Amino acid sequence: MSKTIIPEEFQITSEIHQKEYLINGELKKWNGQTTEVYSTISATETYAPTLLGSIPDMGEKEAMEALDAAYKAYNKGQGIWPTMHVRERLECMEAFVEKMKTKRDEVVKLLMWEIGKSLADSQKEFDRTVEYIEDTMEDLKNMDRAAAKFEKHDGVYAHIRRGPLGVVLCLGPYNYPLNETFALLIPAIIMGNTTIFKPAKHGVLLITPLLEAFQSSFPKGVVNIVFGRGRAVAGPIMQTGKVEVLALIGNSKSANALQNQHPKSNRLRLVLGLEAKNPAIILPDADLDLTIDECIAGTLSFNGQRCTALKVIYVHEDIASEFNKRFAERVDALKFGNPWEEGVKLTPLPEPGKPAYIQELIDDAVEKGASVLNEKGGQHMDNYIWPAVLFPVDKSMRVYQEEQFGPVIPVLTFKDIEEPLDDMAESNYGQQVSLFGKDIYAIAPLIDTLVNLVCRVNLNSSCQRGPDVYPFTGRKDSAQATLSVYDALRSFSVRTFVAFKDNELNTATVEQLLEAKLSNFISTDYIL
Numbered sequence: 001m002s003k004t005i006i007p008e009e010f011q012i013t014s015e016i017h018q019k020e021y022l023i024n025g026e027l028k029k030w031n032g033q034t035t036e037v038y039s040t041i042s043a044t045e046t047y048a049p050t051l052l053g054s055i056p057d058m059g060e061k062e063a064m065e066a067l068d069a070a071y072k073a074y075n076k077g078q079g080i081w082p083t084m085h086v087r088e089r090l091e092c093m094e095a096f097v098e099k100m101k102t103k104r105d106e107v108v109k110l111l112m113w114e115i116g117k118s119l120a121d122s123q124k125e126f127d128r129t130v131e132y133i134e135d136t137m138e139d140l141k142n143m144d145r146a147a148a149k150f151e152k153h154d155g156v157y158a159h160i161r162r163g164p165l166g167v168v169l170c171l172g173p174y175n176y177p178l179n180e181t182f183a184l185l186i187p188a189i190i191m192g193n194t195t196i197f198k199p200a201k202h203g204v205l206l207i208t209p210l211l212e213a214f215q216s217s218f219p220k221g222v223v224n225i226v227f228g229r230g231r232a233v234a235g236p237i238m239q240t241g242k243v244e245v246l247a248l249i250g251n252s253k254s255a256n257a258l259q260n261q262h263p264k265s266n267r268l269r270l271v272l273g274l275e276a277k278n279p280a281i282i283l284p285d286a287d288l289d290l291t292i293d294e295c296i297a298g299t300l301s302f303n304g305q306r307c308t309a310l311k312v313i314y315v316h317e318d319i320a321s322e323f324n325k326r327f328a329e330r331v332d333a334l335k336f337g338n339p340w341e342e343g344v345k346l347t348p349l350p351e352p353g354k355p356a357y358i359q360e361l362i363d364d365a366v367e368k369g370a371s372v373l374n375e376k377g378g379q380h381m382d383n384y385i386w387p388a389v390l391f392p393v394d395k396s397m398r399v400y401q402e403e404q405f406g407p408v409i410p411v412l413t414f415k416d417i418e419e420p421l422d423d424m425a426e427s428n429y430g431q432q433v434s435l436f437g438k439d440i441y442a443i444a445p446l447i448d449t450l451v452n453l454v455c456r457v458n459l460n461s462s463c464q465r466g467p468d469v470y471p472f473t474g475r476k477d478s479a480q481a482t483l484s485v486y487d488a489l490r491s492f493s494v495r496t497f498v499a500f501k502d503n504e505l506n507t508a509t510v511e512q513l514l515e516a517k518l519s520n521f522i523s524t525d526y527i528l
């Protein structure tokens with residue numbers, strides 16, 4: 001990679017030694033063991049990883065403190081937060097998001113250094129998260145207004161709202177350490193739950209600038225933030241049985257390991273976004289210019305480190321040679337560089353071991369008969385491996401079977417559309433698909449089948465989660481529950497209501513309750 005001078009505003013001028021963690025409304029000092037945080041991006045002429053700082057390496061004791069704080073703040077449903085009026089909860093969230101906005105530059109810089117995300121994508125991640133919080137607040141107001149009424153059926157009145165569930169354990173992924181984590185945490189908090197949040201393995205320091213905002217915006221114990229390894233921190237918390245919701249974006253192995261530790265799994269609600277192997281299916285009449293653009297974005301945005309990335313391409317045999325040639329050329333024409341470089345599309349991989357893993361997938365595929373179609377495919381740099389377009393791939397190859405989550409692109413051909421459909425039906429994953437073609441007689445029956453195999457069919461478009469108002473979910477090992485601005489509020493709450501038989505005593509009592517405005521639950525006021 002060409003050594004470029006790092007613009008002043010993106011230089012690491014001082015290390016961040018993160019020594020605080022948030023428990024019970026207090027930013028506590030950590031004096032125990034720490035783990036150093038390195039970026040795979042080099043700041044020196046001769047390649048060397050950059051030391052960014054360090055983070056606490058916590059264990060069971062701190063995990064229990066965090067759980068205790070969250071449990072007490074919920075206080076069996078009597079806590080300040082779960083019983084608070086929605087309007088006041090919204091005020092706390094408003095205060096938080098305003099403080100968060102002031103930290104944009106710091107967080108964006110750390111996103112680039114910690115996970116190698118391009119400047120544009122890092123800014124987008126931050127802005128999209130702020131927008132997500134603001135949309136969530138608006139949606140909660142809508143929900144609250146819709147609930148500010150009484151229904152009557154068969155002589156029974158009901159005032160129905162959504163209530164919190166209890167303690168929520170939130171674990172996010174390293175590829176979207178801000179957005180995906182907050183897409184769990186924010187709706188969980190705003191619905192009146194109390195939370196414990198542990199950042200992912202990379203993208204941890206970027207939470208540091210936000211600790212104070214969490215601490216000062218919410219009542220004590222509502223948000224508790226701990227650092228350390230999942231096994232050491234999350235495991236013991238689950239074993240207590242005091243967690244009502246496990247909210248995790250990551251892989252099914254971790255999800256299974258954690259949920260299995262809960263002593264009463266019937267009580268545990270799961271909100272999971274897990275692995276995927278989204279295919280692109282390219283029909284013979286597909287517009288190749290557009291298809292190639294979308295497949296480049298789908299396979300290689302953030303180096304393929306997205307759960308929604310296109311991870312396998314099925315191209316009809318009639319157009320395979322043209323697609324392969326043009327696609328491979330486009331891959332080699334992409335610009336690699338540090339995240340802040342102009343026009344950069346491929347950026348350093350945050351996991352030091354990733355290039356070697358991708359190389360294993362390439363070697364396995366080549367050994368079993370695939371070729372690397374692009375000249376640069378598989379070239380190693382200090383912190384990168386150039387995306388290899390592998391063809392023809394078959395089901396015996398690891399790159400077909402595993403979620404590569406990185407820069408390598410398996411391509412298969414098909415003659416009969418039943419071939420990719422059968423593979424999708426057999427697959428462990430069921431998140432999304434991209435379908436490229438124009439003939440509506442071919443597309444129509446395919447759409448009708450594909451919607452039953454995955455949860456989003458992208459027509460002549462790459463797979464993606466956004467816009468965040470749309471449902472984000474999956475089948476099989478890909479997800480459990482649905483996330484979107486609208487759905488997440490529902491995933492982190494339960495319908496709960498006050499009912500009463502229509503008689504003089506009850507109507508008089510409820511009228512008094514409404515007039516006195518003593519209950520935060522029974523209310524017909526509108527939040528505007």
Ligand code: G3H
Pocket residue numbers: 175176180305306307308463464465466
């Ligand atoms: O890692 C999975 C993310 O949800 C992908 O989101 O499609 O917006 O990049 P995205």
